[in-house]
Structure formats: structure tokens, C-alpha cells
Amino acid sequence: MLELDLNARRGSFHLQVKCRFVSNWTVIFGHSGAGKSTLLRLLAGLDRNGTNNALQGRIALDESTLTDTANGVWLAPGRRKMALVSQYPSLFPHLNVEANVAYGLSAMEWSARARRVTEMLELVDAIELANRRPQDLSGGQAQRVALARALAPAPRLLLLDEPFSALDGTASDALVDRLQIWLRANNVQTVIATHDATDAFATAAEVALLREGQLAAFGPAVDVLKEERERIVGRLGPH
Amino acid sequence: MDWQAFALTLRLATTTTAILLIVAVPLAALLVLGRGRWLALLEALAALPLVLPPTVLGFFLLVMLGPRTAVGRGITALLGHPLAFSFTGLVVGSVIYSLPFAVQPLVAGFAAIGPELVDAARLLGASSTRVVFSLLVPLARRSLITAAVLSFLHTVGEFGVVLMLGGDIPGATRTLSIVLYNQVENFDYAAANHTAAILLALSVTALAAIYYMRGGRRA
Numbered sequence: 460m461l462e463l464d465l466n467a468r469r470g471s472f473h474l475q476v477k478c479r480f481v482s483n484w485t486v487i488f489g490h491s492g493a494g495k496s497t498l499l500r501l502l503a504g505l506d507r508n509g510t511n512n513a514l515q516g517r518i519a520l521d522e523s524t525l526t527d528t529a530n531g532v533w534l535a536p537g538r539r540k541m542a543l544v545s546q547y548p549s550l551f552p553h554l555n556v557e558a559n560v561a562y563g564l565s566a567m568e569w570s571a572r573a574r575r576v577t578e579m580l581e582l583v584d585a586i587e588l589a590n591r592r593p594q595d596l597s598g599g600q601a602q603r604v605a606l607a608r609a610l611a612p613a614p615r616l617l618l619l620d621e622p623f624s625a626l627d628g629t630a631s632d633a634l635v636d637r638l639q640i641w642l643r644a645n646n647v648q649t650v651i652a653t654h655d656a657t658d659a660f661a662t663a664a665e666v667a668l669l670r671e672g673q674l675a676a677f678g679p680a681v682d683v684l685k686e687e688r689e690r691i692v693g694r695l696g697p698h
Numbered sequence: 699m700d701w702q703a704f705a706l707t708l709r710l711a712t713t714t715t716a717i718l719l720i721v722a723v724p725l726a727a728l729l730v731l732g733r734g735r736w737l738a739l740l741e742a743l744a745a746l747p748l749v750l751p752p753t754v755l756g757f758f759l760l761v762m763l764g765p766r767t768a769v770g771r772g773i774t775a776l777l778g779h780p781l782a783f784s785f786t787g788l789v790v791g792s793v794i795y796s797l798p799f800a801v802q803p804l805v806a807g808f809a810a811i812g813p814e815l816v817d818a819a820r821l822l823g824a825s826s827t828r829v830v831f832s833l834l835v836p837l838a839r840r841s842l843i844t845a846a847v848l849s850f851l852h853t854v855g856e857f858g859v860v861l862m863l864g865g866d867i868p869g870a871t872r873t874l875s876i877v878l879y880n881q882v883e884n885f886d887y888a889a890a891n892h893t894a895a896i897l898l899a900l901s902v903t904a905l906a907a908i909y910y911m912r913g914g915r916r917a
Contacts, residue, residue: 507733537823549814553836562821562832612822640742 461485461502461616461648465516469497469506474672480650482665483643487652488684489669495652496545499618499671501526502650504541520616542609545620548601550593556604557589558578563612579607582641583634589606603634610647617642619651656687677678699892700877707873710785715791718849719798719842721793727802727830731816738819741805744795748798758790763863776780788873791863792853799848807841809833840911847904854900 461480464507467473474494499507502518504525518526519543525534550559560579564572580586583603593601602622609617623631642649653662666683668676676683718841729741747755763781764770774780781787811834819829857875864871866880874893881890 488785503817503821505820536817536820537825541821543821546812547814549812549818551818551833562819562824565823565828608818608822626886 460521461650462519463502465501465514465518465558465637467497467501467506467516468513470473470512471612472497474501476667476669476674478674478677479603480648480665480667483648484639484664485648485650486664486666486680487650487669488656488666488687489652492671493568493654493669494672495629495654495669496620497623497672498544499543499620499650502616503618504534505543507533539617540612540613540617541618543607543618543620544602544605544622546622547603548593548598548605550601550605550608553595555589555594556585556591556593556596559593559604560608560611561606571583575611576607579611580604581665582637584608587671593611604639606634610641613645614647617647617649621653621655622651632643654682663690699704699840699871699889699896700874702869703872703874704896705876706785706869706871707854707875709724710792710873711789711850713789713864714796714853715800715846717789717793719846720806722800722845723830723835726801726808727767727826729805730808730834731800731826731829733774744801745798752795752858752870755795756791756859759787759794759859759863763787763790771914776828782863783867783871784799785864786872788860788871789852793857795856795859797912798854799852801847803841803844807838807844811837843911844908847908851901851904855897880901889916 463479464477466475470581472494474497478493486657487495487498499508502525503512506512506515513527514526516526517524517529523534523540524530524532525539526532541676550556551562554562557576557580561572564575566574576589577586580589581644583606585600585607586601588600588604593604596604606622613679618659641647664680666678667674668675668683700865704857723743726742729737729744738865760782761767762769763773765774765780770780770782781790815837816829819833824832854873855875855906856873857879858872860876861879864876866872866876874897876895878890878893881887881893
């Protein structure tokens with residue numbers, strides 16, 4: 460369970476979210492600029508207070524407090540047991556695919572690490588890419604490798620920021636299905652930020668609707684995205 | 699040709715470059731990855747030798763390392779001799795004087811690496827040290843080479859700090875630039891020409907190597 464009560468400022472942008480994600484698969488839905496990526500970065504611990512940034516609030520995952528500004532608690536990103544995959548894969552360009560996936564496994568013994576890398580590459584259907592360099596991958600391939608790298612250290616929470624934008628529809632559907640089974644089996648809670656309502660409907664998720672940095676609605680996709688669904692159906696209907 | 703001065707200059711430049719790389723990599727990483735207003739002061743201090751006249755820097759070091767300060771007395775007690783007018787003193791002065799030539803290319807190289815790569819490494823549990831040595835250094839290796847070459851050449855061409863801090867002791871502090879100065883003072887223009895040509899050839903060759911590598915990156 461992920462609990463958050465956040466009040467953050469990024470320049471002139473203000474984000475205020477208070478909710479509790481209990482579902483294994485939560486979709487943060489919002490149009491561009493709604494604050495989805497900002498929220499994911501705050502959850503991952505990548506943004507802290509700075510010259511143009513201010514953050515107040517609390518984030519807790521299960522029994523662990525990750526951020527609590529009132530009590531000066533801030534856990535470093537690598538200690539949060541979280542993984543973040545964004546629409547830009549951010550693979551390390553000087554390492555091949557295998558080394559990229561193994562990067563977060565440095566504490567593991569060599570043979571266990573190799574097994575884990577193989578398992579992850581098989582999960583995202585990228586085992587044949589193991590020796591390739593990131594610059595030799597297509598956008599979709601790089602996205603799948605980024606996913607494998609993020610999941611390799613066995614995170615407790617997976618944050619996905621429009622991660623399937625580079626994949627074509629069929630590949631994306633197949634991967635999401637396989638991924639959901641794996642995540643459930645490995646007890647990994649997932650929060651996915653998207654502006655595509657079909658992602659939310661397809662996965663029957665709990666949905667948090669963000670509008671201009673504010674939590675506008677929270678609940679099942681059919682209720683929260685009613686307007687979106689009618690808009691999509693309207694577009695598909697006869698003209 | 700004063701081969702002793704030539705060898706001493708190369709020894710000074712090599713030692714200084716090696717120390718500078720050890721110092722400049724973490725310093726540049728701190729300037730790029732660090733947080734806090736005090737970093738501006740640190741960056742200014744690291745860049746100070748760029749604008750400070752070498753003789754001023756040499757004078758401060760001479761005073762600071764001399765017997766009138768606690769630092770100078772401490773070093774003398776530790777080494778058994780003062781740092782001023784010694785090769786070690788010259789290394790200290792050269793490291794400080796050439797610091798910006800090592801730090802600035804590295805800062806530029808590290809800053810050019812996408813912050814999303816650093817974020818990805820941190821999320822995967824990498825410590826700051828691992829981020830620097832597994833990510834920043836390999837990805838900015840051209841900047842590292844540039845920093846090394848510039849530091850080396852700047853040390854080879856150093857004059858003001860050497861003269862103030864080291865004087866002109868053959869085999870200990872007499873570098874090629876001091877030899878050149880002496881040759882001109884003595885109206886020995888033929889020898890001065892020779893010495894200057896060696897310094898020029900060294901600089902042109904090393905700089906051409908850097909620009910050749912940069913050209914390779916564009917290709």
C-alpha cells in the first residue's frame with residue numbers, strides 16, 4: 460500500500476495530492492502538464508527541496524516512511540525499493556543490454572546475477588538483444604530493456620511514466636499482459652502515469668485523475684474516466 | 699639544450715597531471731551533482747587561478763609555505779625541509795595553478811551527461827562514488843583526456859609560480875620556461891629559439907591530438 464500526502468511547488472507549478480493506493484495496479488491519469496511525471500519523481504525521491512522547488516508532506520510504502528518532511532525523513536532513491544521507467548528509456552550508452560540490466564545487481568553473486576539478467580530479458584522478450592548496445596536498439600526494444608533493468612533488483616513498487624508509448628499496440632498489449640502476471644506473482648505494486656485512457660480501461664485499474672496538479676477524482680476506471688470514455692466512444696461513432 | 703630542465707619539466711607536468719586528475723574528478727562531480735549555495739563559492743575558488751596573476755599566487759604560496767606560518771612550520775617539521783624552493787613545493791604550486799584546467803573540462807563533460815542517466819543509476823542503488831566511476835567518467839572520457847592534456851601543457855608552460863615559489867635551482871626547480879628566461883636574459887637567442895621551439899612543438903602536438911579527437915566525435 461502506498462500512502463501519499465504531498466504539497467509540492469516546482470517553479471510556478473503547484474501539486475497537491477492526498478490519497479492511498481491499495482490496488483496492485485494504479486493508473487495516474489491526466490493530460491500533459493497535469494503533474495503526473497512530477498508526482499512519480501517525488502515518489503521515487505528524485506526531487507527534493509531546492510532553489511525553485513519546495514516539498515512538504517509524507518510518502519509511505521507499506522510500513523516504511525520514505526519521505527516525511529515534518530520529521531526530516533527522506534530516503535535516498537536507491538533505498539526506496541522503487542523502480543521508475545519513463546517514456547525515455549535512459550539506458551547507459553556505454554554498456555551493452557546485459558550490463559545495463561545487471562547494473563542494479565552489483566550486490567548479487569555472479570551466477571545469480573547472470574540468472575536474474577536472463578530471467579528479466581526473457582520477461583520482456585529481449586533475450587536476443589543481450590549483447591547489443593543501446594544505440595543499436597529501436598525505441599520499443601530500448602523501452603523493454605529499461606523495464607527489465609528496473610525490475611531486476613526486485614522493487615516493491617514499480618513506477619511507469621508513459622512507458623509503452625514507443626511500443627506498437629500488439630507488442631504493448633502482450634507485454635502488459637505478461638508483465639501484470641509477473642508483477643502479481645512477485646508482489647510488485649505498480650503505479651502507471653498515462654494520458655491514454657485506454658491504458659486505464661485495459662487494465663481495469665484503480666485510477667487517480669490529476670488536473671493541473673490537483674487530485675480531481677480517485678476510484679475505479681469506469682467511474683473516474685466516464686467523461687473520457689464517452690469522448691472516446693463519441694470519436695469512434697458514426698459522423 | 700638543457701636536458702636536465704627538460705626532464706624536470708616533464709616530471710613536474712606528469713606528477714601534477716596525475717595529482718590533478720585524482721583531485722579534479724571528485725571535485726568536478728561534486729560541482730555537477732552536488733546541491734547547495736556553497737558550491738558557487740567552491741567553483742569560484744577552483745576557477746580563481748584562471749584570473750589570478752601567477753606571481754600573486756606564487757607569492758601567497760611562498761608566504762604560506764614559509765616559516766612565518768603555522769602551515770609552513772608544520773610542513774617543515776614533517777618533511778624536514780621547507781616546501782618553498784623544492785620540487786615538492788613546485789608540485790603543490792602547479793596543482794593549484796593548473797586546477798581550473800583540469801576541473802573545467804570535466805565539469806563541462808559531466809554536465810553534458812543527461813541527468814536522467816544519473817537518476818536511473820541512483821534508483822538502481824548506485825552510490826555517488828559508483829555514479830562517478832561507472833557513469834560520469836566513462837561517458838566523459840574525452841573530457842578526461844582534454845583535462846589531462848591541458849593540465850600537462852599548462853604546467854609545462856608555467857613561469858610565474860615556478861619563479862616565485864621555486865626560484866632557479868638546477869635539477870630541483872629549474873624548468874624549461876626558466877631556462878628560456880635565462881637564455882633571453884643572457885642574449886643567447888639561438889638557445890632560446892631552440893627551447894621555445896620545443897615548448898611550442900609540445901603544445902601544438904598535444905592540442906592537435908585533442909582537436910583530432912573532437913573531430914572524430916563529430917564524424
